[in-house]
Amino acid sequence: MTDFVSLLTTRHAYVLFVLLSTIGLYMLIANENLVKKIIGVNMFQTGIFLFFVSSAYRVGGSAPIVEDGGGPYVSPLPQVIVLTAIVVGISLTAVGLALSIRLYSEYGTLRADALREVIGDE
């Protein structure tokens, strides 16, 4: 029991990472609308970004803008990889949305279950 309390009070950001990723995964599986599926992928990603950024955090540390006699600083490396991942994520979203628009113009629906039916009939 104390394990769970300390999990919630000291590893809170990691708990939020698990919850956000889970909600993103749920959207990806349960929502039939393709746009909402893509929002789910984005939410899954942001959960992982939160994990990286919070693992770089240091209590009492300052942002990694280095000055003489400053510090301690939080770790800059996870922040760099998250910056890269955000940009790659928006590229992924853009291609996914473009494919959704194309699917809609071909089949007239954005619902995954309706698409499965239409494509299965052909």
Place this chain on the structure above:
Amino acid sequence: MIPPVDAAPVLQSVGITPIEIALFVFVLITAVLTALFRDVLAAIVVFAAYSLGLALIYTFYRAPDVGLTEAAIGAGVTTVFLLLTIAKTTRPATDELFEPIDWPAVAVCGLFALVVGSTLFAFPAVGDPLSPILQNGEVTGYYLANAYSETGAHNAVTSVLAAYRGFDTFGEAVVVFAAGIASLLVLGREVFTT
């Protein structure tokens, strides 16, 4: 016998703060609403608020670069792309406010959360100065010590992104370029064909 002294004195103890609680609750509520709203437009608007909340959390964790990028790209560009998509396709009319809950999917996601969550007990506390990621003197310490003298940028994130790992950033630009080409091809709007 003299007890060992900590390498860095802990000024502030680790643990959750009221700011974090408020931001976490806000982000969780917006996330759940995004998943449950049946109207796609409502989901997109709540998702923009979710991104803004996350940008604030990143800023709290002393990552202002990531916070700004999330606010510009997550809350800004992503929202515009999503709105453009429903403007070009359809926004299904609906009378119900929320989607029905898909219980088999909840079971699968619960299993995922359980498996990933069970590893969390092994992590060091958030913000612990003694966690391995902050004790890595050879890499992190090197960048922090030499970033300004070697690259001329005060911001260590900038110097790693643009100088030490400049090639990786170039690869990232290639990914964005490829995504742009792919989107144009898929939408049948390539302007270079005759």
